Amino acid sequence: MxxxxxxxxxxxxxxxxxxxxxxxxxxxxxxxxxxxxxLHISDGRLLEANGNDFVMRGVNHAHTxxxxxxQSLTDIKALGANSVRVVLSNGHRWTKNSAQxxxxxxxxxxxxxxxCVLEVHDTTGYGEEAAAATLDSAADYWIGLKxxxxxxxxxxxxxxxxxxxxxxxxxxxxxxxxAAIKKLRSAGLEHTIMVDAPNWGQDWQGVMRANAQSVxxxxxxxxxxxxxxxxxxxxxxxxxxxxxxxxxxxxxxILIGEFxxxxxxxxxxxxxxxxxxxxxxxxxxxxxxxxxxxxxxLDLSIGFDPNQLSSWGQRIFHGANGIAQTSxxxxxxxxxxxxxxxxxxxxxxxxxxxxxxxxxLTWPAATDNVGVTAYEVVRVSGSTETTLxxxxxxxxxxxxxxxxxxxxxxxxxKDAAGNRSPRSAxxxxxxxxxxxxxxxxAYRTVNEWPGGFQADVTVRNTGTAAVNGWxxxxxxxxxxxxxxxxxxxxxxxxxxxxxxxxSYTSTIPAGGSVTIGFxxxxxxxxxxxxxxxxxxxxxxxx
Numbered sequence: 001m002x003x004x005x006x007x008x009x010x011x012x013x014x015x016x017x018x019x020x021x022x023x024x025x026x027x028x029x030x031x032x033x034x035x036x037x038x039l040h041i042s043d044g045r046l047l048e049a050n051g052n053d054f055v056m057r058g059v060n061h062a063h064t065x066x067x068x069x070x071q072s073l074t075d076i077k078a079l080g081a082n083s084v085r086v087v088l089s090n091g092h093r094w095t096k097n098s099a100q101x102x103x104x105x106x107x108x109x110x111x112x113x114x115x116c117v118l119e120v121h122d123t124t125g126y127g128e129e130a131a132a133a134t135l136d137s138a139a140d141y142w143i144g145l146k147x148x149x150x151x152x153x154x155x156x157x158x159x160x161x162x163x164x165x166x167x168x169x170x171x172x173x174x175x176x177x178x179a180a181i182k183k184l185r186s187a188g189l190e191h192t193i194m195v196d197a198p199n200w201g202q203d204w205q206g207v208m209r210a211n212a213q214s215v216x217x218x219x220x221x222x223x224x225x226x227x228x229x230x231x232x233x234x235x236x237x238x239x240x241x242x243x244x245x246x247x248x249x250x251x252x253x254i255l256i257g258e259f260x261x262x263x264x265x266x267x268x269x270x271x272x273x274x275x276x277x278x279x280x281x282x283x284x285x286x287x288x289x290x291x292x293x294x295x296x297x298l299d300l301s302i303g304f305d306p307n308q309l310s311s312w313g314q315r316i317f318h319g320a321n322g323i324a325q326t327s328x329x330x331x332x333x334x335x336x337x338x339x340x341x342x343x344x345x346x347x348x349x350x351x352x353x354x355x356x357x358x359x360x361l362t363w364p365a366a367t368d369n370v371g372v373t374a375y376e377v378v379r380v381s382g383s384t385e386t387t388l389x390x391x392x393x394x395x396x397x398x399x400x401x402x403x404x405x406x407x408x409x410x411x412x413x414k415d416a417a418g419n420r421s422p423r424s425a426x427x428x429x430x431x432x433x434x435x436x437x438x439x440x441x442a443y444r445t446v447n448e449w450p451g452g453f454q455a456d457v458t459v460r461n462t463g464t465a466a467v468n469g470w471x472x473x474x475x476x477x478x479x480x481x482x483x484x485x486x487x488x489x490x491x492x493x494x495x496x497x498x499x500x501x502x503s504y505t506s507t508i509p510a511g512g513s514v515t516i517g518f519x520x521x522x523x524x525x526x527x528x529x530x531x532x533x534x535x536x537x538x539x540x541x542x
Contacts, residue, residue, distance in 0.1 A: 041222055069304050153192075291304040300316055339419065344421060349410070357431065357473070363394055377396050403434040456516065457516045459534060470501055
């Protein structure tokens with residue numbers, strides 16, 4: 001992901017009218033003389049060894065900064081992803097991921113039936129970021145891992161370096177990129193190679209677009225795929241579709257290797273068009289990122305918990321053109337078209353340990369001709385279903401429920417090929433009233449305008465002990481929606497809003513307070529929420 005200063009520079013440059021995404025056509029690719037084994041490119045498409053067209057539907061995971069989060073790949077798979085881009089370090093800027101560690105990552109990807117994109121993050125913003133590594137050093141790292149990577153061509157794509165050039169003289173990106181490709185091929189690596197664009201991955205000056213053919217031609221195997229990162233530069237449908245269509249028309253392979261959706265101070269990326277265009281063009285996408293961001297607005301899951309997806313995570317996994325709807329497992333794992341039979345419906349679920357904000361759900365297992373790999377728990381309200389949890393076993397812990405509320409719940413089963421079972425019978429539970437807590441909340445509307453508003457929420461700890469980690473819950477009653485938040489990480493289902501803390505608001509000292517601010521959309525009225533809970537306990541209001 002781009003750093004904050006880099007994204008700010010990009011946004012400023014865009015405002016100055018320097019965006020030239022449509023300025024240079026992409027020349028059509030020529031077919032290479034040879035092809036490598038395993039995942040490979042043919043006629044601008046990413047194919048498996050057996051010729052199956054493979055379209056990535058996955059997310060990024062910051063493994064190098066959170067090496068202890070070993071459950072993440074399992075959780076990502078359970079939510080339907082078919083691929084994951086894993087952040088690694090060559091030791092230039094962060095702690096080096098050893099050969100043993102990388103081998104373990106590959107093993108985990110394969111065990112979880114995920115195609116694994118491995119990338120060196122140390123190259124981010126080279127030429128503008130003084131601490132960044134060169135693409136040449138990244139190539140050396142991959143060559144040093146040759147014994148680990150050999151034989152994994154069916155499962156692993158090598159992304160040479162993340163966002164390997166900043167906004168300073170981005171034309172300098174081309175020659176080092178070509179040199180790194182040639183160095184890897186000369187060393188005998190046969191994997192499909194992925195290359196990121198300059199301008200912190202967003203190519204707003206069109207350098208990758210203009211030089212794509214010459215870079216592609218540098219790979220004698222032709223097994224090269226381009227990666228564009230789409231953040232605030234790509235805030236209109238025209239910019240997104242123009243860029244992607246240029247590569248498709250030229251038969252040059254491309255995917256969206258990173259993208260964000262939540263609006264921030266640098267702009268509002270058009271994630272709806274990104275995902276729709278990727279689906280229409282059969283292009284891959286990898287959303288940024290699973291969890292652990294410095295700016296938690298881009299966390300798909302809150303605290304690496306798959307049962308606490310943010311609004312961004314709900315959009316990616318369960319929204320239109322999202323992962324659950326469009327992902328197809330690689331056939332190398334037995335997925336794709338080889339299995340078309342769906343599992344049977346799971347048995348009727350039962351609820352236990354119901355509190356004001358949580359419950360435990362269990363159900364009899366479904367059966368499948370190949371094997372059930374995951375279950376999905378949904379809330380049923382008329383013809384509408386909302387996903388609440390995913391599990392690889394026949395039980396799930398439901399958290400962040402709304403107190404004193406009835407829930408009608410059901411379960412679906414999925415197999416490795418992505419086939420979804422009929423829905424189970426339903427069970428209804430009602431959460432209890434929350435206990436009275438030692439907290440006080442003040443909600444204030446700061447500003448309003450047609451269709452939108454800004455508000456802040458101050459949460460005060462009236463108890464005698466510090467609160468470490470918290471979830472604030474409240475509900476809107478007039479269709480308001482949180483669009484951007486600072487000081488916390490929101491998730492919203494209908495009118496119900498839940499907020500987890502940012503890193504700098506996670507502790508509320510005894511007698512102290514934290515303030516969360518946000519902008520939102522509204523209709524003709526904008527009534528304030530009247531009830532708040534903190535960690536499931538009712539707060540007084542003022």
